[in-house]
Amino acid sequence: MAGFRRLQGAGGGGALEESLPRLHDLRLLSWDRGDSVLVRPEAMRSVLAAARRRGGVVVVDLPRRIDEAGAEALAQLxxxxxxxxxxxxxxxxxxxxxxxxxxxxxxxxxxxxxxxxxxxxxxxxxxxxxxxxxxxxxxEPGLLAAQEDGSPPGASARGPLARFCAAFWERALAGAGDGSVTA
CATH class of the missing domain: 3.30.160 (Double Stranded RNA Binding Domain)
Incomplete structure (x- = not known):
């Protein structure tokens, strides 16, 4: 989560967006899988606010444990x-x-x-x-090997994860026309 720590001072959505890696036209900010990361709720609020100001869908990947920063993120989803x-x-x-x-x-x-x-x-x-x-x-066959090589999950547009995500967004966006909240 070193990237998140770096972003805590970056209030602008443009600075946030440009600092994140991109996959399939989606900017990624994920949670570190280690337990050593402590993010203040105010920092989480600031980063998510910057992401939302840019418009579009914001996807948040949270850890299993819910601390104050995780609760802040959940409250905004x-x-x-x-x-x-x-x-x-x-x-x-x-x-x-x-x-x-x-x-x-x-x-x-x-x-x-x-x-x-x-x-x-x-x-x-x-x-x-x-x-x-x-x-x-x-x-998804080969997922662990791809991650060890530095490829993010879903990098292959033909893989099960990418197909699942595409189908999910298609259904979610179709539901957006009826006034329902999608994500």
Whole structure:
């Protein structure tokens, strides 16, 4: 999250946008997977405000643990997607996350990632979490190797993640015409 720390002083949306990497016309600011990052809620508010001022969709990738900065981000979201592997232990852990996130974000939905443990499928997982099912995210062969090479998830437009995202946005944008909030 060193990039986020660098951005905390950058109040302008243009400075924010230009400092972020781009993938498929989407600027990316993601959360560090380590536990050593502490972001002040004011910094989160400032960065998200700058991103929103630029217009369009803002996608926020948050960690599993919800601290004050994560709660600040959740409070500003319209829709949340909780990605859950199709494994019993993952569903149990996701249930705790969904419970906490649901206190701040009313529109939380499940995306279930295969492969599945015996007896589980995407509908079972969403039902167990008591969340609406957005869809299934199939396993993406070569994802770990691509990440080790520095390629972000979804870099291949033909991969399962890119296809899932394209389908999600197509449905979300179609729903935008009826006055509903998409993301």
């Amino acid at each position: 319209d829709v949340g997607l909780l990605v859950v592997p199709g494994e019993l232990r993952a569903v149990a852990a996701a249930s705790r996350v969904a419970s906490l996130v649901g206190m701040v974000l009313p529109d939380l939905r499940a995306v279930v990632r295969g492969p599945y443990a015996t007896g589980l499928d995407d509908r079972w997982v969403a039902d167990a979490l008591r969340l609406p099912l957005v869809g299934e995210l199939p396993a």
